[in-house]
Amino acid sequence: xxxxxVVGRLSSGMTVGIGGWGSRRKPMALVRALLxxxxxxxxxxxxxxxxxxLLAAAGRIRRLVTAFVTxxxxxxxxxxxxxxxxxxxxxxxIDEAMFMWGLHAAAxxxxxLPVRAGLGSDVVRVNPELRTVTSPYEDAEEFVxxxxxxxxxxxxxxxxxxxxxxxxxxxxxxxxxxxxxxxADAAYVSCERLVETAExxxxxxxxxxxxxxxxxxxxxxxxxxxxxxxxxPDQPRDEAFQRxxxxxxxxxxxxxxxxxRFLPPDGDEKGYRQAVRTWHEEQAAPARPEEQxxxxxxxxxxxxxxxxxxxxxxxHEERS
Amino acid sequence: MxxxxxxxxxxxxxxxxxxxxxxxxxxYCVIACAEAWRGGGEILASPMGAVPSVGxxxxxxxxxxxxxxxxxxxxxxxxxxEPEGWLPxxxxxxxxxxxxxxxxxxxxxxxxxxxxxISCVGDWDLPSRQLLGVRGAPVNTLNNPVxxxxxxxxxxxxxxxxxxxxxxxxxxxxxAGPSATRFHRIPRVVSDLGVFDFATxxxxxxxxxxxxxxxxxxVRAATGFALTVPADVPCTRAPSPAxxxxxxxxIDPGRTRDREVRA
Numbered sequence: 001x002x003x004x005x006v007v008g009r010l011s012s013g014m015t016v017g018i019g020g021w022g023s024r025r026k027p028m029a030l031v032r033a034l035l036x037x038x039x040x041x042x043x044x045x046x047x048x049x050x051x052x053x054l055l056a057a058a059g060r061i062r063r064l065v066t067a068f069v070t071x072x073x074x075x076x077x078x079x080x081x082x083x084x085x086x087x088x089x090x091x092x093x094i095d096e097a098m099f100m101w102g103l104h105a106a107a108x109x110x111x112x113l114p115v116r117a118g119l120g121s122d123v124v125r126v127n128p129e130l131r132t133v134t135s136p137y138e139d140a141e142e143f144v145x146x147x148x149x150x151x152x153x154x155x156x157x158x159x160x161x162x163x164x165x166x167x168x169x170x171x172x173x174x175x176x177x178x179x180x181x182x183x184a185d186a187a188y189v190s191c192e193r194l195v196e197t198a199e200x201x202x203x204x205x206x207x208x209x210x211x212x213x214x215x216x217x218x219x220x221x222x223x224x225x226x227x228x229x230x231x232x233p234d235q236p237r238d239e240a241f242q243r244x245x246x247x248x249x250x251x252x253x254x255x256x257x258x259x260x261r262f263l264p265p266d267g268d269e270k271g272y273r274q275a276v277r278t279w280h281e282e283q284a285a286p287a288r289p290e291e292q293x294x295x296x297x298x299x300x301x302x303x304x305x306x307x308x309x310x311x312x313x314x315x316h317e318e319r320s
Numbered sequence: 321m322x323x324x325x326x327x328x329x330x331x332x333x334x335x336x337x338x339x340x341x342x343x344x345x346x347x348y349c350v351i352a353c354a355e356a357w358r359g360g361g362e363i364l365a366s367p368m369g370a371v372p373s374v375g376x377x378x379x380x381x382x383x384x385x386x387x388x389x390x391x392x393x394x395x396x397x398x399x400x401x402e403p404e405g406w407l408p409x410x411x412x413x414x415x416x417x418x419x420x421x422x423x424x425x426x427x428x429x430x431x432x433x434x435x436x437x438i439s440c441v442g443d444w445d446l447p448s449r450q451l452l453g454v455r456g457a458p459v460n461t462l463n464n465p466v467x468x469x470x471x472x473x474x475x476x477x478x479x480x481x482x483x484x485x486x487x488x489x490x491x492x493x494x495x496a497g498p499s500a501t502r503f504h505r506i507p508r509v510v511s512d513l514g515v516f517d518f519a520t521x522x523x524x525x526x527x528x529x530x531x532x533x534x535x536x537x538x539v540r541a542a543t544g545f546a547l548t549v550p551a552d553v554p555c556t557r558a559p560s561p562a563x564x565x566x567x568x569x570x571i572d573p574g575r576t577r578d579r580e581v582r583a
Contacts (some may be wrong), residue, residue: 048453067454067455068454068455070452070453080450084447085447085450093444093454094454095456096409096413097456098458100409116417116459116500119458119462119497119500121457121487122444122454122486123458126484141499141502142497142499172406172408173409174408175409176410
């Protein structure tokens with residue numbers, strides 16, 4: 001399939017799960033195709049990164065289900081912050097483990113799974129629909145019943161896949177892409193490289209074949225399809241481009257120019273890749289003295305209000 | 321086994337001299353963070369932030385050799401980066417709920433009972449400042465020991481009441497009942513001014529030690545709630561010459577610690 005064909009299967013009002021984690025192996029080519037489509041009013045389920053930022057900036061989200069939104073090496077996602085601060089969509093903010101067990105519950109066709117997470121926290125205050133469940137055994141302990149995160153469609157990006165929908169991750173972490181596919185009525189896998197089934201086992205061990213064809217509806221070959229997020233070992237995160245994205249996202253005028261250049265409504269994935277290549281060539285070219293670009297400013301350590309930013313989870317081992 | 325020669329919980333506060341000068345504030349902070357993992361046994365140290373990361377590696381290389389560390393991605397590594405296991409997010413979350421982990425998180429706000437906020441500032445429905453989100457703070461605080469690192473101690477961070485309880489504090493855990501309190505532990509809070517714990521009758525925050533050059537009055541002025549200050553507050557223990565050499569030459573030659581702590 002093409003990204004356009006995948007998005008053609010989606011419709012407004014759907015609940016869509018997006019795989020990856022933060023700014024790591026996000027199905028960005030599919031998200032970009034979504035931006036070029038009229039599909040809107042979405043309930044998005046995501047361990048959020050720039051996928052959420054882009055969809056929020058374009059006003060496509062009715063409700064977001066997440067535990068965080070981050071760019072990893074840049075702690076806070078500017079589009080997401082702006083959208084939240086203007087009340088652009090409804091939010092279901094849950095803990096990372098509640099999210100994971102919600103995926104497990106959906107994949108196992110259970111209404112919920114019990115977690116010792118959320119009790120005592122404001123997660124239960126801001127989600128008044130959450131219920132607790134009491135152990136039927138002697139301990140009689142009380143748990144949060146993490147509700148199943150069932151979705152109409154899931155979008156994930158993997159390193160390799162075959163035409164049948166067998167998908168393979170080759171980086172250090174599968175994230176939760178297999179669960180997203182199993183928790184969705186339809187799942188679409190984009191991949192760096194489409195290979196013959198026999199080639200899958202040449203790239204990695206059997207254990208890397210975590211996404212299986214019975215849980216996949218369609219496959220898209222999209223080299224660089226996670227850009228600008230990381231897609232180890234094929235591609236590292238494009239940190240320079242992500243910085244440019246974040247700087248533009250923090251300023252409405254700059255964002256208009258950025259979006260016109262990289263995300264034109266009449267564009268396509270090939271055009272995006274070319275625009276990114278051209279941008280990198282410009283960055284690498286030494287500026288002539290009379291047109292010196294503004295030197296790169298150091299990122300401020302503290303935001304203007306003086307609230308400490310969280311450390312970079314990638315670099316400082318924030319796992320959950 | 322415990323190979324510690326630096327067992328004193330507190331020191332005199334006299335700066336330790338080495339060839340490259342006396343211990344800095346950031347280096348005292350590293351020691352204060354490292355001490356969080358003393359005696360933890362064979363558990364995962366999950367530091368968030370530069371200073372806790374240096375502290376965790378220091379502990380692993382000195383008095384807490386059993387600690388597990390990750391590379392920040394999905395690999396369990398020894399102090400020199402040698403892989404010893406696999407820890408993708410799904411396994412990491414299982415390790416959290418298994419309890420064999422002590423995480424040191426940051427906090428945009430923390431209150432006198434140790435409730436922590438990293439989600440947003442202001443009203444959750446329409447925040448004045450959206451931050452990260454709750455992340456794993458709820459699951460962390462109910463399942464394994466959680467300490468906190470605050471690189472810039474101020475009344476904006478140490479607040480009377482946090483706007484959104486992400487990490488659960490003592491009062492909220494107690495109110496939620498035995499399932500919430502069963503594995504709930506907040507061993508320490510480390511800031512650039514001192515070390516804090518909750519060793520008080522009502523489990524509210526107490527000043528446990530002052531970094532050299534800091535007074536109790538300075539800490540009080542930088543704290544937005546009534547803090548318990550004992551009559552005689554000890555000084556945070558000084559790094560030993562061996563620890564200073566490890567911090568400066570082996571663990572953090574790039575001085576990431578200095579970018580986090582005001583000199």
